[in-house]
Amino acid sequence: MPDKAIVSMKQVTKIYESKVMHRALNRLDFEAEEGEFIAIMGPSGSGKTTLLNIISTIDMPTYGRVIIDGVEPEALNPNELALFRRHHLGFVFQDINLLQMLTVEENIVMPLTLDGLPIAEMKRRIARLALQLRLEGILDRRPDELSGGQAQRTAICRALIHQPKLILADEPTGNLDSNSAKEVLELLSTINEKNRTTIIMVTHDPIAASYCDRVLFIKDGEFFNEIHKDERRQTFFQRILNVLSLLGGNVNDLRLR
Numbered sequence: 546m547p548d549k550a551i552v553s554m555k556q557v558t559k560i561y562e563s564k565v566m567h568r569a570l571n572r573l574d575f576e577a578e579e580g581e582f583i584a585i586m587g588p589s590g591s592g593k594t595t596l597l598n599i600i601s602t603i604d605m606p607t608y609g610r611v612i613i614d615g616v617e618p619e620a621l622n623p624n625e626l627a628l629f630r631r632h633h634l635g636f637v638f639q640d641i642n643l644l645q646m647l648t649v650e651e652n653i654v655m656p657l658t659l660d661g662l663p664i665a666e667m668k669r670r671i672a673r674l675a676l677q678l679r680l681e682g683i684l685d686r687r688p689d690e691l692s693g694g695q696a697q698r699t700a701i702c703r704a705l706i707h708q709p710k711l712i713l714a715d716e717p718t719g720n721l722d723s724n725s726a727k728e729v730l731e732l733l734s735t736i737n738e739k740n741r742t743t744i745i746m747v748t749h750d751p752i753a754a755s756y757c758d759r760v761l762f763i764k765d766g767e768f769f770n771e772i773h774k775d776e777r778r779q780t781f782f783q784r785i786l787n788v789l790s791l792l793g794g795n796v797n798d799l800r801l802r
């Protein structure tokens with residue numbers, strides 16, 4: 546049986562109407578199947594964040610149709626939309642944004658307290674995830690006592706605690722050193738494989754993209770190319786570099802480690 550699409554976007558156009566009108570996405574079609582790990586790449590200004598914001602339901606398209614996990618976000622009112630986001634989606638950003646006065650554990654369970662989940666269920670979830678994300682020893686620490694990698698693992702745990710089917714990540718390794726970045730990417734891969742959580746990640750980093758199953762390249766808000774991993778990560782990485790060189794753009798847009 547074919548996998549179910551968790552994200553379906555048809556002919557999506559986004560026009561920003563500020564002083565000058567700007568078409569950030571132009572008639573873009575995109576589908577993500579359940580369980581995929583997808584990278585979105587493209588030069589600066591190509592529309593990656595706009596695309597992620599539309600998938601996140603943070604922004605709506607000017608034209609076109611978007612369906613996320615069977616739901617059309619445009620049909621929801623603001624309260625329904627906020628609940629939809631909280632229950633179906635998990636977010637991981639470059640800026641980790643942990644609350645400084647809370648411990649790691651309190652930061653992680655915060656989304657659950659909003660839903661009034663019983664404490665025993667919260668404890669059960671945190672115990673399982675802390676093990677998977679190797680946070681058991683640091684649950685009592687405050688964010689300023691964490692390394693960059695530990696802080697991002699905490700943020701990933703917070704994004705996973707309500708068991709979303711879809712994780713949206715915007716440059717999740719952008720502020721990390723190469724060892725912490727590798728650790729976070731391996732973790733995202735494990736979560737994707739073991740929990741079958743779909744992950745869509747915007748990145749400038751070809752190494753980060755090489756952890757994914759598929760890389761979608763966009764240019765000037767339009768589809769440019771797409772490649773699938775069908776062999777070793779190193780060879781996939783080379784193919785990603787090849788497409789990036791065809792794609793052009795500013796070499797400084799790419800952070801090669």
Ligand SMILES: Nc1ncnc2c1ncn2[C@@H]1O[C@H](COP(=O)(O)OP(=O)(O)OP(=O)(O)O)[C@@H](O)[C@H]1O
Binds near residue numbers: 561567569593
């Ligand atoms: N709120 C806005 N109002 C007007 N223009 C915008 C707005 N947000 C983004 N844009 C423009 O839309 C285009 C796409 O922006 P977007 O942030 O999606 O690109 P990106 O590929 O994520 O870029 P980067 O890699 O630099 O983060 C850019 O030209 C940007 O200037």
